Amino acid sequence: MKKRQNVIIKGTKDGLTLHLDDSCSYQDLKRELDLKLSANTRANGENQLIPVHVQLGNRYLSEEQKEEIKALIRQKKNLVVDKIDSNVLTKEEAESIRGKAEVLTVARIIRSGQILEVPGDLLLVGDVNPGGTVRAGGNIFIMGALKGIAHAGCGGDEQAIIAASSMKPSQLRISDCINRAPDIVESEEKHEMECAYIDDNRQIVVDRLQGLIHLRPNLTRLED
Amino acid sequence: MGEAIVITSGKGGVGKTTTSANLGTALALQGKKVCLVDTDIGLRNLDVVMGLENRIIYDLVDVVEGRCKIHQALVKDKRFEDLLYLLPAAQTTDKSAVTPEQMKKLIEQLKQDYDYIVIDCPAGIEQGYKNAVAGADKAIVVTTPEVSAVRDADRIIGLLEKEENIEPPKLIINRIRNHLMKNGDMLDVDEITTHLSIDLIGIVADDDEVIKASNHGEPIALNPNSKASVAYRNIARRILGESIPLQSLEDSGKGMFFKIKKFFGVR
Numbered sequence: 001m002k003k004r005q006n007v008i009i010k011g012t013k014d015g016l017t018l019h020l021d022d023s024c025s026y027q028d029l030k031r032e033l034d035l036k037l038s039a040n041t042r043a044n045g046e047n048q049l050i051p052v053h054v055q056l057g058n059r060y061l062s063e064e065q066k067e068e069i070k071a072l073i074r075q076k077k078n079l080v081v082d083k084i085d086s087n088v089l090t091k092e093e094a095e096s097i098r099g100k101a102e103v104l105t106v107a108r109i110i111r112s113g114q115i116l117e118v119p120g121d122l123l124l125v126g127d128v129n130p131g132g133t134v135r136a137g138g139n140i141f142i143m144g145a146l147k148g149i150a151h152a153g154c155g156g157d158e159q160a161i162i163a164a165s166s167m168k169p170s171q172l173r174i175s176d177c178i179n180r181a182p183d184i185v186e187s188e189e190k191h192e193m194e195c196a197y198i199d200d201n202r203q204i205v206v207d208r209l210q211g212l213i214h215l216r217p218n219l220t221r222l223e224d
Numbered sequence: 225m226g227e228a229i230v231i232t233s234g235k236g237g238v239g240k241t242t243t244s245a246n247l248g249t250a251l252a253l254q255g256k257k258v259c260l261v262d263t264d265i266g267l268r269n270l271d272v273v274m275g276l277e278n279r280i281i282y283d284l285v286d287v288v289e290g291r292c293k294i295h296q297a298l299v300k301d302k303r304f305e306d307l308l309y310l311l312p313a314a315q316t317t318d319k320s321a322v323t324p325e326q327m328k329k330l331i332e333q334l335k336q337d338y339d340y341i342v343i344d345c346p347a348g349i350e351q352g353y354k355n356a357v358a359g360a361d362k363a364i365v366v367t368t369p370e371v372s373a374v375r376d377a378d379r380i381i382g383l384l385e386k387e388e389n390i391e392p393p394k395l396i397i398n399r400i401r402n403h404l405m406k407n408g409d410m411l412d413v414d415e416i417t418t419h420l421s422i423d424l425i426g427i428v429a430d431d432d433e434v435i436k437a438s439n440h441g442e443p444i445a446l447n448p449n450s451k452a453s454v455a456y457r458n459i460a461r462r463i464l465g466e467s468i469p470l471q472s473l474e475d476s477g478k479g480m481f482f483k484i485k486k487f488f489g490v491r
Binding site: 109111112113114127129130131132 | 375376378379381382383385419420421
């Protein structure tokens with residue numbers, strides 16, 4: 001009986017794709033990978049790096065194992081791992097991805113001293129009072145008055161925006177940009193339905209909500 | 225089985241003790257059996273405001289530590305026939321002398337015999353506050369129309385909302401100075417209530433009589449002619465479930481006129 005191959009190498013115009021079988025043991029896989037790659041080493045003089053795309057199929061590899069595979073491939077001449085793909089995710093990873101993609105709705109008043117933090121987008125039905133803080137990995141939408149601190153894109157997303165029905169924040173933060181309220185407030189201004197975003201000069205600007213359609217077209221998730 | 229109401233504010237000096245004394249008095253005037261509990265251990269003064277300082281023999285810490293029976297420590301207010309009592313705080317130790325569990329047990333015990341337990345909370349959000357809140361069923365937050373007091377009230381409301389055994393807190397706005405509010409130099413009642421978004425249970429005007437009365441050890445609620453007294457009595461009746469409109473700070477016509485003036489930007 002002919003043994004099934006655990007490692008299949010395919011050449012594409014972008015480099016190599018390694019299909020690694022997902023039913024054999026990890027040890028076997030490593031051994032065969034080592035063997036195959038050694039056999040294939042041709043002494044070609046050009047020192048051009050070839051990007052390798054690893055396809056794991058339905059196999060889950062921990063971060064350490066991924067590093068091992070990367071090291072193994074890198075040892076061979078002019079091969080470098082470009083990307084590792086797997087069909088499998090851990091529950092944690094899946095939760096975190098879901099959390100980041102989700103708009104979390106919270107109906108509450110964030111009072112002085114309270115902090116509300118969400119991984120993805122935040123839709124707050126209520127106010128943020130002075131001294132209160134809301135923090136989100138993504139965008140922040142407040143259907144009430146923002147009078148405290150809002151920090152959008154706190155994971156580093158500079159595209160994040162902050163929108164509020166009444167925009168009177170004590171401080172606005174997007175990613176690592178910070179903007180505070182002016183010391184002298186023109187009290188008569190309404191500041192209704194405004195949004196904050198980072199402009200081309202990496203400054204936080206507060207503007208009418210309607211402008212966002214052009215500035216952040218990615219906000220629309222509805223596909224038509 | 226009575227109910228325990230904690231009077232709190234976060235910030236000091238907004239009138240928690242005065243409010244406690246007067247609400248207790250006003251509830252007793254309505255014929256309810258009331259026990260005032262001072263939880264400001266180390267800095268007691270509810271007894272002074274009530275004029276009962278000289279009669280203290282045992283205090284709250286003595287009860288908790290078992291040095292006396294609870295009824296021995298209660299100071300009876302002679303102005304009322306068996307309706308108003310005070311459990312004074314200790315003056316010699318500090319707030320850590322009592323734990324929230326002990327307070328809870330104590331309040332439970334008092335609830336058997338009294339219609340209302342009014343708990344005077346110390347300023348701050350530390351141990352003293354935790355003790356005061358431990359046994360309470362209801363909470364009243366006192367604030368003044370000042371930004372700092374409102375900020376602290378907001379913080380306290382946030383903490384109270386986390387307590388599972390306490391109903392949503394009610395708000396008293398104390399020390400309202402009408403001329404300042406009228407000029408827009410002070411936060412107005414609507415502004416404060418929308419900001420804190422809890423139910424308003426009463427407003428009390430700033431009244432010199434309150435200070436005079438406290439200094440004489442007589443709660444203002446005993447004097448029917450003062451504006452503040454009426455305000456406290458109204459609050460007591462609202463606690464009892466009556467629905468009474470808010471006292472107008474002056475003739476309502478003027479208030480309306482002021483609103484119109486403000487609308488047109490006339491000063």
